[in-house]
Amino acid sequence: MAALPGAAAVLAADEEPAGIQLFLPAGYDLLWSAVILVVIAAVFYKLVLPRMNAVLDERASLIEGGIEKAAAAQKQADEALAKQQELLAEARAEAAQVREEARAEGTAIVKELRAKANEEAERITETAHRQIEAERQSAVVSLRTEVGSLATELASKIVGESLEDSARQSRVVDRFLDELEASQAVASTKEA
Known part of the structure; x- marks a missing residue:
């Protein structure tokens, strides 16, 4: 048996590749490698x-x-945004309309309050004129009475007779006041 291992070594030494043969595999290695590659490729291809x-x-x-889904969501978002912008525009328009109505209402209220104030002022003025006229009439009556009594007293001193009779006293006072008013009317027409 000792010869065999030595013979294999000799055979192996004789067949040792040289040069480019060092880089190329033996034919049987190429064959078996190709078979294994085909089997692996078939399993890979099938499984x-x-x-x-x-x-x-x-x-x-x-x-x-x-x-x-993203495109649909984007479309929905775009539609929602458009609707929101539309609603916002409507809300702004409505707010502007409400502001205009409020301004118009405010103007109408101011006009109404001014009209009421004017009416109230006219009523107060009318009441004041009536009161002044009533006070003037009262003053005229009071003045007539006082002037009448003074005129009667003066006339009785001048005439020397008593004018205690009320009818006589009334005629004298009326005549005196008529003459006084006539003289005032003449004086005012001359001035005018």
């Missing part, structure tokens, strides 16, 4: 590739669904 394609297809459909 792994369909599962990978299924996973990739599922991911693609999820991504497409997500994109569609």
Whole structure:
């Protein structure tokens, strides 16, 4: 047996590759490597590739669904934004209308209050004129009475007879006042 190992060593030494043969594998290694590669490729093609394609297809459909959902959500958001802007514009228009109505109402209230104030002022003025006229009439009556008594007293002193009779006294006072008013009327027409 000792010869065998030495013979194999000799045979091995004789077949040792040299030069470019060092880099190239033997033919039987190439054959078995090709067979194993074909078996692995067939298993990969039959088992792994369909599962990978299924996973990739599922991911693609999820991504497409997500994109569609995102597009739908964006569309809804755009519609909601447009509606909100429309509502905001309507609210602004309504607020402007309310402000205008309030201004008009305020103007109407001011006019109404001014009219009432004017009416009240006219009523107060009318009342004051009536009161002044009543006081003037009262003063005229009082003045007539006093002037009449003074005139009667004066006339009785001048005439020397008593004018105690009320009818006589009244005629004398009326005649005196008529003459006084006539003289005042003449004086005012001369001035005018």
